[in-house]
Amino acid sequence: MATPVHLLWFRRDIRLADHPALLAAAADDAQVLACYVLDPRLATAGARRRQFLYDSLRELRAGLDSRLLILRGRPENRIPKLAKEVGASAVHVSADFTPFGTRRDDAVRAALGDIALEATGSPYLIAPGRVRKNDGTAYRVFTPYHRRWVEHGWRPPAKSAAAAARWIDPADTGERNHDIPDPGSTLSIPAGERAARTRWTDFVEQHLPAYADARNRPDLDATSRMSAYLHFGNIHPRTLAADLTGAAAGPRAYLRELAFRDFYAAVLHEWPRSAWWNFNQAFDAIEVDRDEDAERTFEAWKEGRTGFPLVDAGMRQLHQTGFMHNRVRMITASFLVKDLHLPWQWGARWFLDQLLDGDIASNQHGWQWAAGSGTDAAPYFRVFNPDAQRTKFDPDGDYVRRWVPELDTPAYPAPIVDHGEARREALRRYGSIS
Numbered sequence: 001m002a003t004p005v006h007l008l009w010f011r012r013d014i015r016l017a018d019h020p021a022l023l024a025a026a027a028d029d030a031q032v033l034a035c036y037v038l039d040p041r042l043a044t045a046g047a048r049r050r051q052f053l054y055d056s057l058r059e060l061r062a063g064l065d066s067r068l069l070i071l072r073g074r075p076e077n078r079i080p081k082l083a084k085e086v087g088a089s090a091v092h093v094s095a096d097f098t099p100f101g102t103r104r105d106d107a108v109r110a111a112l113g114d115i116a117l118e119a120t121g122s123p124y125l126i127a128p129g130r131v132r133k134n135d136g137t138a139y140r141v142f143t144p145y146h147r148r149w150v151e152h153g154w155r156p157p158a159k160s161a162a163a164a165a166r167w168i169d170p171a172d173t174g175e176r177n178h179d180i181p182d183p184g185s186t187l188s189i190p191a192g193e194r195a196a197r198t199r200w201t202d203f204v205e206q207h208l209p210a211y212a213d214a215r216n217r218p219d220l221d222a223t224s225r226m227s228a229y230l231h232f233g234n235i236h237p238r239t240l241a242a243d244l245t246g247a248a249a250g251p252r253a254y255l256r257e258l259a260f261r262d263f264y265a266a267v268l269h270e271w272p273r274s275a276w277w278n279f280n281q282a283f284d285a286i287e288v289d290r291d292e293d294a295e296r297t298f299e300a301w302k303e304g305r306t307g308f309p310l311v312d313a314g315m316r317q318l319h320q321t322g323f324m325h326n327r328v329r330m331i332t333a334s335f336l337v338k339d340l341h342l343p344w345q346w347g348a349r350w351f352l353d354q355l356l357d358g359d360i361a362s363n364q365h366g367w368q369w370a371a372g373s374g375t376d377a378a379p380y381f382r383v384f385n386p387d388a389q390r391t392k393f394d395p396d397g398d399y400v401r402r403w404v405p406e407l408d409t410p411a412y413p414a415p416i417v418d419h420g421e422a423r424r425e426a427l428r429r430y431g432s433i434s
Contacts, residue, residue: 003029003030003031004028004029004030004031004089004090005030005031005032005033005086005087005088005089005168006025006026006030006031006032006033006088006089006090006091006092007025007032007033007035007079007082007083007086007088007090007091007092008021008022008025008032008033008034008035008092008093008165009035009036009037009075009079009091009092009093010034010035010036010057010060010068011036011093011094011096011101011233012094012096012101012123012231012232012233013094013121013123013233013236014036014053014056014057014059014060014192014193014232014233014234015060015193015196015233015234015235015236016060016063016064016160016161016162016193017157017160017161017193017197017236017239018157018158018160018235018236018238018239019094019121019158019160019236020094020120020121020158020160021092021093021094021118021119021120021121022092022158022160022164022165023120023158023159023160023164024092024118024120025090025092025165026164026165026166029166030165030166031166031167031168032165032166032167032168033069033082033086033088033167033168033170033173034064034067034068034069034167034168035068035069035070035071035079035082035170036057036060036068036069036070036071037071037072037073037074037075037078037079038070038071038072038073038178038181039073039074039075039104040072040073040074045358046322046352046353046354046355046356046358047183047185048185048187048322048354048356049322049355049356049358050181050183050185051182051183051184051185051187051191052187052191052228052232052356053191053232054180054181054182054183055187055190055191055192056191056192056193056232056234057070057180058180058192059191059192059193059194060192060193061180063162063193064162064167065162065167066170067167067168067169067170068170069082069170069173069175069177070177070178070179070180071175071178072178075104075107075108076104076107076108076110076111077111079091079108079111079112080108080111080112080113080115082173082175083112083115084115085173085174085175086168086173088115089115089116090115090116090117090118091108091112091115091116091117091118092118092120093105093117093118093119093120094119094120094121094122094123094233095119095120095121095122095127096119096122096123097122097124097127097128097129097265097266097268097269098265098268098269098360098361099268099272099275099360100360102269102272105117105119121158121236123230123233123236123237123265124237124261124262124265125149125154125237125238125241125258125259125262126149126152126154126262128262128265128266128268128269128270129266129269129270130152131145131148131149131152131262131266132148133148138266138267138270139263139266140267140375141375141376142259142260142263142375142376143376145259145263145266146256146259146263149259149262149263150259154238154241155238156238156242157236157238157239157242158236158238187322187356188321188322188323188356189225189228189323189356191228191232191234192234193234193235195229195234196226196229196234196235197235197239199224199225199226199229200224200226200229200235200239200240200243203224203225203226204243207221207222207223207224208243208250208251208254209248209250210222210250211223211224211249211250211251211253211254212249212250212252212253213249215253215326215327216327216393217327217393217394218313218314218325218327218328218393218394218399219393219394219395219396219397219398219399223325223326224254225323226240227357227359227362228356228357230261230357231357231358231359237258237261240254240258241255241258244258260362261361261362263375264361264362264364264365264366265361265362267279267361267365267375268360268361268364268365274364274365274368274374275360275364276345276348276364278368278371278373278374279365279368279373279374279375280372280373280374282433283371283372283373283433285433286373286429286430286432286433287341287429287432288341288342288343289340289341289342290342290343294340294341294342297340297342297416297417298336298340298342298346300413300416301315301332301335301336301340301342301347302315302319302350303315303316303319304316304319304403304404305413305416306335306413306415306416306417307412307413307414307415307416308335308386308387308415308419309386309387309390309400309404309407310328310331310386310387310389310390310393310394310399310400311331311332311335311386312400312403312404313328313394313399313400313402313403313404314328314329314331314332314403315332316403316404317403318332318351318354318355319354320403321356322354322355322356323355323356323357324355325399327389327393328399329351329366330366330369330370330384331384331386331389332347333347333366333367333370333371334370334383334384335384335386337367337370337371337372337426338370338383338384338422338423338426339383339386339417339419339422339423339426340416340417340422341422341425341426341429344367344368344370344371344373345367347367348363348364348367351363351367372430383423383426383427385419385423386419387419
């Protein structure tokens with residue numbers, strides 16, 4: 001009986017450990033051809049995010065002793081062609097539940113014909129669609145979802161590694177193996193599986209015990225910075241969850257953040273319209289500004305020139321590093337929507353362009369939380385006061401001084417809006433649709 005040949009098509013799972021699809025591809029003593037497709041649509045991603053992706057691919061290629069085939073083109077063309085050329089009986093992937101990923105995989109599946117597209121595992125602790133109400137419908141609110149999520153549980157990390165498969169040398173396929181691009185962007189953290197595991201180990205040892213209390217302080221080095229590694233699949237959340245056992249406050253708080261990640265992915269999968277439209281459609285009627293003054297204030301917000309120090313610090317950190325502390329993300333988002341009265345979609349698009357961890361589900365639904373139009377949306381009457389937030393979460397001013405060094409000089413701009421007046425106007429607009 002001939003030895004089966006399988007493709008392992010990497011996407012948002014750029015690692016070798018805890019990789020269920022790798023084990024599935026290697027089953028039955030199959031020969032496995034590892035590949036990645038440089039989709040031209042990737043060019044729309046921010047330069048830093050592409051740099052992180054490509055650096056991750058370089059590390060993966062090294063971990064496979066260069067046995068990673070890099071293709072260029074649309075996956076629905078390249079993957080079926082490759083599978084047929086090498087006589088593959090199946091193409092193995094980790095499941096993708098984003099609207100884009102679902103459409104792409106449907107197109108690839110149709111083009112493969114009789115060759116199976118086998119999805120094993122996902123980028124989440126619990127894949128979208130598995131945590132549902134008793135009546136089978138999807139959850140719209142996080143708290144009951146979280147309770148059922150905990151009850152459902154998840155598998156332990158998969159015991160995979162490079163040695164688990166018999167890899168095919170791409171040179172034996174006759175396909176051109178393309179170079180991995182290098183946009184030349186500087187990253188604030190190193191990419192790849194090894195860096196992800198090192199960072200996680202350091203966080204668990206040094207910061208996890210105090211995480212529940214310290215996680216809202218942008219002036220402290222208290223967060224894990226794992227979001228980009230999770231987004232690109234350099235590490236699986238199961239690997240993280242294995243260290244989040246027991247009843248201590250730190251592990252429980254971190255596990256709750258992983259639950260939010262799963263929840264937002266499930267919401268987007270169930271309601272793909274919510275990527276760019278209000279989850280609560282009543283908010284489609286809210287009055288937003290789009291005129292020339294709106295464009296001017298939007299530019300000031302992007303550049304960190306609003307005259308509100310905590311907002312400006314966050315926006316400058318984002319622009320310079322591709323990262324922003326989560327508490328500051330909420331504050332800057334609230335400011336754009338409720339002080340400047342601009343569409344949340346403007347801010348969401350800018351964040352996706354700038355963020356190293358830009359994730360369509362978490363980003364869009366985080367923005368809708370701030371705008372009041374999402375699932376567990378902040379009540380419309382909750383309008384963050386940037387100065388009060390600064391006093392509470394950056395009490396010594398260390399965070400602001402780092403990113404706004406000219407704060408106490410004439411070079412720093414005056415506030416572009418009066419917060420009290422802006423808040424009253426926001427309440428008027430929100431009240432008109434409530």
